[in-house]
Amino acid sequence: RGLFVFALFALVLTGCSGHESLNVLDPSGSAGEKQLDLIKLSFLIMLGVFAVVITIYIYVLIRFRKRKGVDVMPKQTHGNTKLEIIWTVIPIILLGILAVPTVTTTFDLTKIAQDEEVVNVKVTGYQYWWEFEYPELGIKTAQELHIPVGKKINFEIHGKDVLHSFWIPALGGKVDVIPGRVTNVILDANKPGDYQGKCAELCGAGHALMDFKVKAHSAEDFDKWVTQMQAPPAELTTDSEKRGEEVFQQNCLGCHAGINQSVPGPDLSKFGTRDTIAGMLKNNPENLKKWLHDPQAIKAGANMPKIDYLEEKDLDALVDYLESRK
Ligand code: CUA
Numbered sequence: 001r002g003l004f005v006f007a008l009f010a011l012v013l014t015g016c017s018g019h020e021s022l023n024v025l026d027p028s029g030s031a032g033e034k035q036l037d038l039i040k041l042s043f044l045i046m047l048g049v050f051a052v053v054i055t056i057y058i059y060v061l062i063r064f065r066k067r068k069g070v071d072v073m074p075k076q077t078h079g080n081t082k083l084e085i086i087w088t089v090i091p092i093i094l095l096g097i098l099a100v101p102t103v104t105t106t107f108d109l110t111k112i113a114q115d116e117e118v119v120n121v122k123v124t125g126y127q128y129w130w131e132f133e134y135p136e137l138g139i140k141t142a143q144e145l146h147i148p149v150g151k152k153i154n155f156e157i158h159g160k161d162v163l164h165s166f167w168i169p170a171l172g173g174k175v176d177v178i179p180g181r182v183t184n185v186i187l188d189a190n191k192p193g194d195y196q197g198k199c200a201e202l203c204g205a206g207h208a209l210m211d212f213k214v215k216a217h218s219a220e221d222f223d224k225w226v227t228q229m230q231a232p233p234a235e236l237t238t239d240s241e242k243r244g245e246e247v248f249q250q251n252c253l254g255c256h257a258g259i260n261q262s263v264p265g266p267d268l269s270k271f272g273t274r275d276t277i278a279g280m281l282k283n284n285p286e287n288l289k290k291w292l293h294d295p296q297a298i299k300a301g302a303n304m305p306k307i308d309y310l311e312e313k314d315l316d317a318l319v320d321y322l323e324s325r326k
Helices: 002-013 030-063 081-108 219-230 239-251 285-293 312-323
Strands: 118-126 129-134 139-142 144-148 152-159 164-168 172-177 183-187 193-199 212-217
Touching: 030 081, 030 172, 030 183, 118 144, 118 164, 129 144, 139 144, 139 219, 144 219, 152 164, 152 172, 164 183, 172 183, 212 219, 239 312, 285 312
Parallel strands: 118 152, 144 212
Antiparallel strands: 118 129, 129 139, 152 183, 164 172, 164 193, 193 212
8 A cells, every 4th residue: 555655656756757867766876875765754654644644533433423312412622732743843843854864865966075186067048048168178068968878977057048957766856047147057877878957947848848858878978979079170072061061150059059149059069969859859861851841830939040041952961960960
């Protein structure tokens, strides 16, 4: 029975997705584990309160029920200082038991030991995508966060437009993304794998699709990824790619070069290495065309304009060029 209740609770908590990488009850990092401890503690307290209240309630229902043949009004009482003190003090104690570890864990999640090696990542939330910058490594990317397993990742979280919330259910969070303010969280992954990241604050039409991927690598694979990202852009090999570069420069560079800060778009210099387009479609030429043709049909509210005015040949060239950016 208890197991059933817990399973039901688990289902509600995971949003019924059945998606393993979204499961807060199966954390893959130390921050997630700490948060799970808090969830368990508050669940146990709630279960205890529920059990006591229901037991008293049922006892009173039975003990003081109306019996056959008895038709007198029972003695009425008002106020009982002793009882009132008891039911005020008990919740205060319970809240204290919950508050102390909650507050200490909250502060722990932004603390690093002085000599500990961390990877710094600057996260910026935009309607409706995420930018990830590794200041020490000179890497800027979007929608896909790569991290090494076993190392603390120090996230410095910035907001540019409206409130968002940075959340990687399997690793920990959520942390508010607040324009004009920097928030922090330190997370880590203890095993390689793909995890799902989400925006956890209603931020507009595209909120539900403001997802990102987290790829946790072994130290070796992470270094490979860093080397690949730091390498100069791949040479243009075909005529189509060369034409594609021209089309890109004429149509896309305004937003996708990080020059125009008022209309920022994701950095696409290594677009071909990404698994997904806009964090949701599998990255292949067919889907890229679909996305270019009508981004709003795929992600409501996206700022990306429709690129439906190009000649078919130029569109193909643009797709070739983008997919070759590795
Ligand atoms: Cu960003 Cu919801």
